[in-house]
Amino acid sequence: MKNKTECCPYCLPQKVKWHFGSKISYYTDKIKNILRFFGIDFYLESTNIFNDLFMNFLRVVGLVKYVKEIEKGHIKNRHLIFFNEAKKRGLNIYAIKFLGKYTDEFVLILNGKKCFYQGNPLYILPHKLHINIDDKYIVKKFLKLNNLPIAEGKVFINIKKAIDFGQKLGFPLVVKPRSGSLSKHVVVNIKNIEELKEAIEIVKCYRKDFIVEKFITGRLYRATIIGQKYVFVCEKDASNIIGDGVSTIEKLILLENSMHDRGEQNDKEKTLHKISIDEDFLRKQNLTVQNVPAFGQKTYLNDKTTLSSGCDIIDCSKETDISNKNMFLNIAKIVNSQLLGIDFICPDISISYKNQISGILELNSLPYIDMHEFPSHGEKNSVANMAWDLVLENWGQPPFFVI
Numbered sequence: 001m002k003n004k005t006e007c008c009p010y011c012l013p014q015k016v017k018w019h020f021g022s023k024i025s026y027y028t029d030k031i032k033n034i035l036r037f038f039g040i041d042f043y044l045e046s047t048n049i050f051n052d053l054f055m056n057f058l059r060v061v062g063l064v065k066y067v068k069e070i071e072k073g074h075i076k077n078r079h080l081i082f083f084n085e086a087k088k089r090g091l092n093i094y095a096i097k098f099l100g101k102y103t104d105e106f107v108l109i110l111n112g113k114k115c116f117y118q119g120n121p122l123y124i125l126p127h128k129l130h131i132n133i134d135d136k137y138i139v140k141k142f143l144k145l146n147n148l149p150i151a152e153g154k155v156f157i158n159i160k161k162a163i164d165f166g167q168k169l170g171f172p173l174v175v176k177p178r179s180g181s182l183s184k185h186v187v188v189n190i191k192n193i194e195e196l197k198e199a200i201e202i203v204k205c206y207r208k209d210f211i212v213e214k215f216i217t218g219r220l221y222r223a224t225i226i227g228q229k230y231v232f233v234c235e236k237d238a239s240n241i242i243g244d245g246v247s248t249i250e251k252l253i254l255l256e257n258s259m260h261d262r263g264e265q266n267d268k269e270k271t272l273h274k275i276s277i278d279e280d281f282l283r284k285q286n287l288t289v290q291n292v293p294a295f296g297q298k299t300y301l302n303d304k305t306t307l308s309s310g311c312d313i314i315d316c317s318k319e320t321d322i323s324n325k326n327m328f329l330n331i332a333k334i335v336n337s338q339l340l341g342i343d344f345i346c347p348d349i350s351i352s353y354k355n356q357i358s359g360i361l362e363l364n365s366l367p368y369i370d371m372h373e374f375p376s377h378g379e380k381n382s383v384a385n386m387a388w389d390l391v392l393e394n395w396g397q398p399p400f401f402v403i
Contacts, residue, residue: 010185010202013265013276013308019206025179026208029135052114055096055107066094066107074102076268078370079119082106085384086121110395120369121391122226122339130336133363136211137178143360146334148327151345151359153213159200162212166196172215175199177207181364183304189215216345216359220305221316223324223342224367224383225332227390232372232381233320233328233349239275239301239310243293250289253277253301257310260376265308271374275310278302313371315378316349323352331363338390341367 007015058064070083075095083106086093096105104119117124131142137155144150152169155178156162166173173196176186185206187199196212203210223233241252253275256262263270281303282288293299305311324344332340341364346356372381 008205010205011182012278013304013306014182014184016184022177022180022184022207029179052116055116058098063099065097067097068094070095070102073268075104077271077374078368079104079106080269081370081373081384082119082121082387085388089388091388110392113395119366120339120387122387125227125338125391125394128336129365130334133335133337133340133365135179136176136362139360139363140211140213142335143331148331148360149353149358151213151216151361153211155209155211157209159197159204162200162210163193163196166190166212167193169212169214171196173199174211174213174215175203176211176213177203178209178211180207181366182306182308188303214359216357218345218347218356218358219349220361221344221346221349222367222371223320223328223344224369224372225328225337225340225342226369226383226387227338228329228332229390230383230386231317231320231325231328232383233315233317233325234371234375234378235312235314235316235349236305237312237314238303238305240312241275241293241299241301243295243297243299245295246292248290248292249282249287249299249301252293253289261374262310262376271307271368271370272313272376273308273310275301276308278304278309307368307371312377313375315372315375315381317372317379317381319350321350321352323354324349327353331360335363337365339367339369340365341369 007017008019055064059066070080075083083093083095086108092109094107096103096107105116106118106121107114107116108121115124131138133139140150140153151174153174154165156165171191173190174186174188175190175196177184185203187202190196190199200210220236221233222236223231225231241249241256243252247255257274260272261270262272262274265273265276267273277289278301282301285299287299302309307313328342331342343361343364344358345361346353346358348356369383369387372383374380
């Protein structure tokens with residue numbers, strides 16, 4: 001395990017030194033689930049009336065400012081695409097700064113009415129989620145109940161019970177935190193009991209409860225559904241290079257990083273980021289950055305399919321089989337979400353999920369929608385434009401709440 005002064009190797013490329021928040025979330029999630037059982041939705045945002053009164057007070061005392069222009073490099077691209085699209089349309093929109101720093105919150109004033117939103121304007125469309133879609137185990141049970149494909153698995157706190165279950169389920173396996181994002185402390189393709197024990201040790205550093213599930217072989221896809229109407233699909237492929245028979249891995253990485261408009265890891269205004277090299281991952285393949293891959297040989301450089309690690313985003317919306325699209329739409333409707341990300345694995349997205357081994361891995365309430373607008377390969381989709389169309393179509397209509 002890591003020294004206290006070092007970044008956690010299982011959270012890289014995100015630089016995390018401690019996991020206090022994720023460990024505490026186990027207990028806060030328990031409280032939230034109890035409240036939901038009694039019909040109290042802990043995630044319901046404050047009404048716009050309260051927001052307006054509170055924000056006006058903070059503006060009067062000088063703690064909050066509304067700004068019409070955003071300085072370069074201060075807002076993540078996943079939020080910036082909506083702000084820029086609103087400006088392009090001539091909408092009266094402001095970014096909110098608190099104590100001189102951007103908050104990822106915005107206010108839109110239209111036809112004499114006002115509405116606040118955080119990050120993505122789709123969140124102000126009227127909806128109330130039927131489940132906590134960021135709880136991976138609740139999602140797994142919910143999807144199974146609706147006869148949708150999943151990776152078979154269970155949640156555990158007890159290590160011995162988890163190991164016994166894993167052995168009965170059969171290798172290969174996946175171990176992951178019950179809640180979390182960006183592949184933090186997720187271990188995949190576990191092939192034996194020793195690897196399973198190590199994976200559980202890794203996940204327990206992050207959070208008390210964890211999931212052991214069957215590992216499904218295939219390509220990883222992200223489907224994003226907006227307004228329960230539009231479906232966009234892309235393949236997420238871990239950072240890689242293709243050999244030319246002459247260049248070293250190091251040189252090929254430099255070449256790849258110069259293409260596809262990739263930014264540094266801390267560049268907020270870029271969707272695609274430069275490749276992050278996992279030296280340990282290379283060593284497991286008996287490789288170093290000085291190796292010369294054969295012509296056409298694909299070499300993976302990281303086992304994480306995250307944007308910050310330099311993964312490829314390949315648009316495949318048009319190639320996606322219609323039954324798969326209908327399944328994704330159906331999931332958005334049954335959970336009642338206006339914006340939903342679905343991580344789906346299968347050998348080929350152009351074939352119906354009914355005709356191949358496939359599984360929904362998890363749902364995401366805060367998907368990186370800009371992936372579809374700025375893929376590394378394939379067609380760009382104007383998701384921000386479509387999102388604003390939906391918002392403006394519903395503006396001021398019950399139960400859409402504006403003031």
